[in-house]
Each structure stands twice: as structure tokens, then as C-alpha cells.
Amino acid sequence: MKLISLNTGGPRQVTWNGQTVRTSIWKSPRVGRLRVASLNIDGDEQSDLSVHGGRAKAVYLYPSEHYEYWRRELPAMELPWGIFGENLTTEGLLENDVSIGDRIEVGTAEFLVTQPRQPCFKLGMLFGRDDMIKRFIASGRPGFYLAVVREGEVAAGDSIAFTHRAGSLSVGAIADLQADDEGKRDVLKRAAELPALSGSWREHVEADRGVTLRGR
Numbered sequence: 001m002k003l004i005s006l007n008t009g010g011p012r013q014v015t016w017n018g019q020t021v022r023t024s025i026w027k028s029p030r031v032g033r034l035r036v037a038s039l040n041i042d043g044d045e046q047s048d049l050s051v052h053g054g055r056a057k058a059v060y061l062y063p064s065e066h067y068e069y070w071r072r073e074l075p076a077m078e079l080p081w082g083i084f085g086e087n088l089t090t091e092g093l094l095e096n097d098v099s100i101g102d103r104i105e106v107g108t109a110e111f112l113v114t115q116p117r118q119p120c121f122k123l124g125m126l127f128g129r130d131d132m133i134k135r136f137i138a139s140g141r142p143g144f145y146l147a148v149v150r151e152g153e154v155a156a157g158d159s160i161a162f163t164h165r166a167g168s169l170s171v172g173a174i175a176d177l178q179a180d181d182e183g184k185r186d187v188l189k190r191a192a193e194l195p196a197l198s199g200s201w202r203e204h205v206e207a208d209r210g211v212t213l214r215g216r
Contacts, residue, residue, distance in 0.1 A: 102165030108152030
């Protein structure tokens with residue numbers, strides 16, 4: 001397992017559907033080692049902290065293996081590393097093999113897996129497609145967010161290793177609830193009991209163990 005690309009980006013103003021939006025979803029590969037702090041990576045910044053960033057979503061990881069799928073789905077588009085807004089483009093970490101609560105070490109930094117990605121309209125803005133959010137969810141390839149357990153430095157080419165395996169629900173199983181949670185009360189109950197699950201997901205499942213996650 002290794003880090004294929006390290007990507008960061010700062011805020012910019014973008015016009016989308018007649019509105020001006022401040023966003024940091026555009027990321028570009030970086031060369032050399034960068035400092036990982038508790039809330040982000042050096043040179044990276046979240047624009048809307050009400051829905052992005054914070055300790056539970058400090059860093060976004062996306063598997064490089066998914067790019068081949070998207071090249072088939074979007075053959076007319078160039079898809080450089082970082083195009084999905086990820087900070088870490090990785091090899092060897094897939095959603096169904098990684099659990100909420102797992103810890104991974106990259107370079108001298110350590111991270112905690114907290115939740116699958118829940119895409120917002122800015123992903124559609126990045127790709128210039130109103131259907132991108134629907135397609136992204138349907139793909140079953142969400143990537144996942146990380147909290148920073150130990151600050152350090154990372155660089156493209158660094159090896160990745162698990163430092164702890166939680167043995168809990170996989171990122172893929174949690175993501176599946178977003179698309180369809182019908183008949184999955186047991187999974188919802190297990191999800192609510194995961195200490196590493198991010199607050200936005202936990203609040204929803206704890207409100208009512210039978211509540212649907214659809215649309216979040």
C-alpha cells in the first residue's frame with residue numbers, strides 16, 4: 001500500500017448555476033514532504049467548515065484504483081490525480097477492506113478512518129455536471145475521511161500501513177446505507193455504536209435507530 005499522490009488546494013470563487021460559490025474542492029498534486037496538522041495538510045484549506053473539515057474530516061482519501069472506472073464513465077474528461085477533491089490518492093486501500101476505526105500510518109503521520117464521503121453540489125460544480133452527485137453515489141466508490149491521530153509529514157511515494165484494525169463495519173457497508181438502508185436496522189444499530197464514526201453520521205442514526213440515512 002502506498003501514497004500515489006498528495007494533493008492540496010485553497011479557496012477560490014466559482015460561478016455555478018448563476019451563483020458565486022467559495023470552494024476549495026480543486027486540488028493539485030504537490031511535490032515534496034508536507035506537514036500534516038490536526039485540521040489539515042500544509043497548503044490545504046476548507047472553505048465551508050459547517051460541512052467540510054474539522055477534526056473528523058481533516059483529510060480526504062480516494063483510491064487510485066477507482067480512476068479506471070471513471071475513465072470509462074467519463075471518457076471525454078481528463079482525470080488527473082486529485083480531481084475528486086482528495087488529499088491522498090492511494091493504492092491498496094479500498095472501501096470494503098477498510099473499517100471505521102481503522103488506523104493507518106503514512107509517512108510519519110497517523111490517521112483514523114471516520115466515515116465515507118457524502119458528496120455535495122460542489123462535486124458537480126468541479127466536474128461541470130449536474131448528474132455527478134447521483135453518479136458518484138451510485139458508483140459505490142466514495143473514498144473516505146480521516147482524522148489526524150498523530151501529526152507528521154507525508155509525501156507521494158510513502159508506504160502505507162495499518163497500525164490498528166478495528167474489525168467494525170467497513171466504509172463500504174456504511175456508504176451502502178446512504179444509497180439504500182431498507183431492511184438494514186441491524187447495520188444501523190451497529191453503526192450508531194461505532195465510537196470512531198463521525199458526528200454527522202452518528203447524530204442521524206442515534207436520533208432513531210430505524211431512521212433512514214437516505215439523502216444525507
